[in-house]
Amino acid sequence: MAGLRVVKSRDEFEGEIFESLAIIQGSDLPPHAAGAEFEEIGKARKRIDGVQRVTGRATYTQDVVLPGMLHARVLRSPYPRARVRAIDSKKAEALPGVRGVLHRFNSPKAAFRGEETIFRDEVRFIGDEVAAVAADDVETAVRALGLIEVEYELLPHVTDLEEAITDEAPRLEDGGNVFDAGSLKRGEARQAFKDADAVVEGTYRTSTQLHNSLESHGAVAQWDGQILTVWESTQHVFGVREGLRAALLLPLSQIRVICDYMGGGFGSKGGVGKYSIIAALFAKQLSRPVRCVLTRHEENLAAGNRSATLQKIKIAAKDGRITAIDHTSWSNAGQGRWVANPTGPTNTLYDFANLTTKSYRVVTNAGSLSAFRAPGYVEGTFALESAIDELAERVGVDPLTLRRRHAASQTDPRTTKTYSLKRLLECYSIGAREIGWSKRRAGGTRGSAPHRRRGIGMGTQIWGGGGGPPAYATVHFNSDGTVILRAGTQDIGTGTRTVLAQICAEELGVDLDRISVRIGDTEGPYGPISAGSLTLASVGPAVRLAARDAREQFLGAAAGVLEVPRTELRMERGHIVSKGARTPISEVSKKLENNTVIGKGSRWPNPESLAIKTFGAHFAQVEVDTLTGEIFVEKVVAVHDIGRIVNPMTAASQVQGGVIQALGFALSEERVVDRSLGRVMNADLEWYKIPTVLDVPEIVVRFTDRPDRRANNLGAKGLGEPPIIPTAAAVANAVANATGVRLRHAPMTPARVLEALAVIQ
Amino acid sequence: MGADSIPRCSIPSNDMPPFRGPDAVDISLTVNGQGATAHLRPQRSLLELLRGPLGLTGTKLVCNAGNCGACTVLVDDRPVYSCITLAVACEGKRVETIEGLSKDGELHPVQEAFIDHDAYQCGFCTPGQVMSIVALLRTKGKPTEDDMRRAVTGNLCRCGAYVNIVKAGMSAARRATK
Numbered sequence: 001m002a003g004l005r006v007v008k009s010r011d012e013f014e015g016e017i018f019e020s021l022a023i024i025q026g027s028d029l030p031p032h033a034a035g036a037e038f039e040e041i042g043k044a045r046k047r048i049d050g051v052q053r054v055t056g057r058a059t060y061t062q063d064v065v066l067p068g069m070l071h072a073r074v075l076r077s078p079y080p081r082a083r084v085r086a087i088d089s090k091k092a093e094a095l096p097g098v099r100g101v102l103h104r105f106n107s108p109k110a111a112f113r114g115e116e117t118i119f120r121d122e123v124r125f126i127g128d129e130v131a132a133v134a135a136d137d138v139e140t141a142v143r144a145l146g147l148i149e150v151e152y153e154l155l156p157h158v159t160d161l162e163e164a165i166t167d168e169a170p171r172l173e174d175g176g177n178v179f180d181a182g183s184l185k186r187g188e189a190r191q192a193f194k195d196a197d198a199v200v201e202g203t204y205r206t207s208t209q210l211h212n213s214l215e216s217h218g219a220v221a222q223w224d225g226q227i228l229t230v231w232e233s234t235q236h237v238f239g240v241r242e243g244l245r246a247a248l249l250l251p252l253s254q255i256r257v258i259c260d261y262m263g264g265g266f267g268s269k270g271g272v273g274k275y276s277i278i279a280a281l282f283a284k285q286l287s288r289p290v291r292c293v294l295t296r297h298e299e300n301l302a303a304g305n306r307s308a309t310l311q312k313i314k315i316a317a318k319d320g321r322i323t324a325i326d327h328t329s330w331s332n333a334g335q336g337r338w339v340a341n342p343t344g345p346t347n348t349l350y351d352f353a354n355l356t357t358k359s360y361r362v363v364t365n366a367g368s369l370s371a372f373r374a375p376g377y378v379e380g381t382f383a384l385e386s387a388i389d390e391l392a393e394r395v396g397v398d399p400l401t402l403r404r405r406h407a408a409s410q411t412d413p414r415t416t417k418t419y420s421l422k423r424l425l426e427c428y429s430i431g432a433r434e435i436g437w438s439k440r441r442a443g444g445t446r447g448s449a450p451h452r453r454r455g456i457g458m459g460t461q462i463w464g465g466g467g468g469p470p471a472y473a474t475v476h477f478n479s480d481g482t483v484i485l486r487a488g489t490q491d492i493g494t495g496t497r498t499v500l501a502q503i504c505a506e507e508l509g510v511d512l513d514r515i516s517v518r519i520g521d522t523e524g525p526y527g528p529i530s531a532g533s534l535t536l537a538s539v540g541p542a543v544r545l546a547a548r549d550a551r552e553q554f555l556g557a558a559a560g561v562l563e564v565p566r567t568e569l570r571m572e573r574g575h576i577v578s579k580g581a582r583t584p585i586s587e588v589s590k591k592l593e594n595n596t597v598i599g600k601g602s603r604w605p606n607p608e609s610l611a612i613k614t615f616g617a618h619f620a621q622v623e624v625d626t627l628t629g630e631i632f633v634e635k636v637v638a639v640h641d642i643g644r645i646v647n648p649m650t651a652a653s654q655v656q657g658g659v660i661q662a663l664g665f666a667l668s669e670e671r672v673v674d675r676s677l678g679r680v681m682n683a684d685l686e687w688y689k690i691p692t693v694l695d696v697p698e699i700v701v702r703f704t705d706r707p708d709r710r711a712n713n714l715g716a717k718g719l720g721e722p723p724i725i726p727t728a729a730a731v732a733n734a735v736a737n738a739t740g741v742r743l744r745h746a747p748m749t750p751a752r753v754l755e756a757l758a759v760i761q
Numbered sequence: 762m763g764a765d766s767i768p769r770c771s772i773p774s775n776d777m778p779p780f781r782g783p784d785a786v787d788i789s790l791t792v793n794g795q796g797a798t799a800h801l802r803p804q805r806s807l808l809e810l811l812r813g814p815l816g817l818t819g820t821k822l823v824c825n826a827g828n829c830g831a832c833t834v835l836v837d838d839r840p841v842y843s844c845i846t847l848a849v850a851c852e853g854k855r856v857e858t859i860e861g862l863s864k865d866g867e868l869h870p871v872q873e874a875f876i877d878h879d880a881y882q883c884g885f886c887t888p889g890q891v892m893s894i895v896a897l898l899r900t901k902g903k904p905t906e907d908d909m910r911r912a913v914t915g916n917l918c919r920c921g922a923y924v925n926i927v928k929a930g931m932s933a934a935r936r937a938t939k
């Protein structure tokens with residue numbers, strides 16, 4: 001196709017900058033005119049796939065049942081660290097109904113995240129994959145696992161972050177257990193600490209949080225001799241396809257990955273899993289469809305987590321302003337090869353002169369971390385925004401006032417680029433008004449009983465969410481005038497199908513119910529991972545361009561059919577409109593064949609000279625029971641500056657969900673590991689406490705809702721992660737306001753609250 | 762108070778059929794208004810029966826341990842966790858699942874309300890939430906918001922759609938009593 005160009009784009013993904021290539025064509029659309037009237041964009045629309053979801057007809061990976069399907073189960077290491085000396089699987093293989101057994105001594109090589117095989121020679125955490133069985137039914141597979149004899153040689157282990165960084169800990173890798181994961185320096189922090197009027201120092205901790213998406217990780221694989229089709233609960237069908245290619249060495253043309261509906265991922269479903277490779281290996285070997293879906297227990301051992309952190313933070317002030325911050329963080333990566341950076345917010349949120357930050361990845365004998373909704377930023381913001389409040393109190397300045405002094409800057413301190421749009425001060429004003437900040441009293445107020453104290457606090461959010469290329473979409477007209485929109489993205493629960501349909505309908509000038517959206521399939525045009533709050537800002541602009549292309553082509557064809565000059569035609573509400581005449585689209589389309597008109601669109605690069613960020617602030621009101629240590633969050637006001645809101649209804653849902661998940665992190669969620677056994681003691685939903693309906697406070701959701709016209713042609717930015725970022729800090733600051741006690745460990749459980757209260761009494 | 766509407770572990774013990782097994786047994790029950798029979802081992806759960814032989818995958822499996830409510834179905838109008846309810850305990854009983862709620866393409870008012878109020882995100886907990894609320898509305902025509910919350914306390918939602926779930930439930934209740 002003529003006129004294709006390739007351009008470089010630099011985009012932020014989860015706090016890091018990546019370079020990518022964008023294939024573009026023609027010209028980008030300008031952003032919608034200021035004050036433009038919309039039919040669809042900005043309107044609260046019910047989800048177009050709602051009926052599927054409420055009738056049980058939505059097909060999740062768990063629900064894929066194929067004729068002749070076998071069930072695979074995984075034998076997992078019962079030891080936190082051991083060498084696998086020998087495996088005898090003869091008895092398992094002899095069990096009637098068992099069709100295959102795979103382990104490190106008989107399995108074909110299958111590369112996975114830099115390792116040659118999925119079954120390690122040295123297993124490194126409880127839950128590490130040792131062998132797998134495929135059988136006619138789950139029960140037989142489970143029985144077979146018990147018949148596999150494994151000879152282990154036990155090795156010394158360490159699971160705890162603070163133990164792993166000491167010299168006494170067993171060294172897990174040649175380089176030890178602690179690895180550099182980034183640092184930043186600005187100005188002369190050391191001098192600034194010397195010159196300061198006030199310095200506060202604190203050690204903060206956050207515990208390991210488990211994703212517990214309700215649908216566990218899993219895949220169903222089918223090999224027909226030509227094509228490997230894999231249904232997988234994933235946030236990135238193309239990423240899974242790439243992972244399967246690397247593992248099985250099949251050409252991409254022979255792999256198809258499908259994710260129709262998926263039951264939550266929150267960052268943990270970013271790519272291929274060992275379970276998908278196991279299902280695919282068996283499917284190829286046995287020529288039968290194979291399903292490998294994790295149990296809840298396995299899910300909580302081997303499917304990722306938000307790493308525990310230890311953070312030391314030191315802040316200086318002079319003349320009522322922040323002059324320096326020093327922030328060092330250690331993260332328990334388990335067996336993970338990367339780590340999220342908790343110093344990200346410190347590096348970018350406020351405008352002040354002197355900074356040193358360091359981040360370390362610590363390897364332990366625990367399951368690998370994986371991205372968890374705003375990885376690093378949730379943990380880091382808890383520490384940073386708590387410490388800022390401590391400083392404000394020390395220097396006797398209202399904490400919001402202190403922040404305002406450093407939040408007005410329109411320049412990203414890390415890159416020195418100008419922000420495309422930043423309305424953080426407006427977030428502060430809206431939030432302060434909604435929570436009643438002017439009524440906040442130093443020392444808090446009396447609660448509903450003499451032993452109950454009430455307080456309010458706040459925290460600030462910064463995150464990327466600008467999205468970027470590559471992302472593509474196609475739009476085609478059927479002969480009956482209906483429209484099919486295809487994009488290689490997936491709906492992880494945010495309402496992607498619906499917002500993309502709204503964008504498409506708006507640009508085409510057809511009704512929403514004429515548009516059918518096909519996503520979650522590698523047979524469609526490439527789409528990025530649904531993570532990093534980038535789906536809407538990446539795919540939305542491409543959809544707009546695809547719709548415009550389809551509309552232009554269709555009007556060109558309509559001009560021929562209607563024998564009216566093209567320049568006199570426009571498309572409006574499902575009609576071709578010319579001077580005085582309105583012809584339904586279907587009248588024209590039925591004269592054309594199916595698929596005659598296919599519009600294409602691609603995401604253009606982000607402006608090189610601008611920093612694209614999202615901002616926000618949460619304000620919390622809490623009541624603390626000083627006898628039981630319970631924190632009752634009464635109200636959270638969540639204000640976000642994320643550009644244009646395409647669907648206010650689904651946007652509000654995402655914010656509520658983010659706040660609630662953040663309250664789990666703040667108050668109750670904590671993986672508990674027995675250090676001597678290396679075992680997760682609460683790998684279930686009984687003792688791992690995620691919020692229930694009774695834990696939900698009043699949540700007020702507000703948006704600045706101004707299109708970021710310099711970010712992309714839609715003016716929209718991401719919303720997935722912003723609402724989980726500042727809540728824990730807002731709650732901690734409210735608790736400090738209420739009780740005078742500073743909680744420096746999330747979750748702030750009753751035990752920790754009582755312990756902290758006991759110290760001051 | 763809607764104590765009855767809080768999903769139960771299983772069938773009340775005074776209502777349990779006599780011991781059967783240990784080999785596979787025949788059972789017959791009514792599922793979504795139609796007779797169903799199955800031949801299965803007595804340790805099989807109602808959830809396994811529904812999702813397996815009966816092919817009703819609308820009911821979700823999450824914890825398989827009675828902790829989350831994703832598998833909630835109605836047995837003789839009561840909400841139960843089907844993952845910890847034995848299939849044989851449902852002999853002769855009336856089981857209703859999410860698939861049986863809409864009649865002739867007409868959504869049940871609770872289903873309608875979930876769509877109207879965006880009472881889901883990923884949708885994985887939705888069938889269980891809907892069934893718990895349907896059960897409440899059968900026993901209590903005019904529930905309070907507190908009743909509504911209690912009806913779904915046993916239904917976890919990791920996406921945190923709770924605010925809208927309660928709103929949807931209340932709106933369905935109003936619609937039903939109109």
Ligand code: FES
Pocket residue numbers: 821822823824825826827828829830831832833842843844845
């Ligand atoms: S699956 Fe039955 S309660 Fe969780």
Ligand code: FES
Pocket residue numbers: 214263264493880881882883884885886887917918919920921922
């Ligand atoms: S909507 Fe995802 S778990 Fe409830």
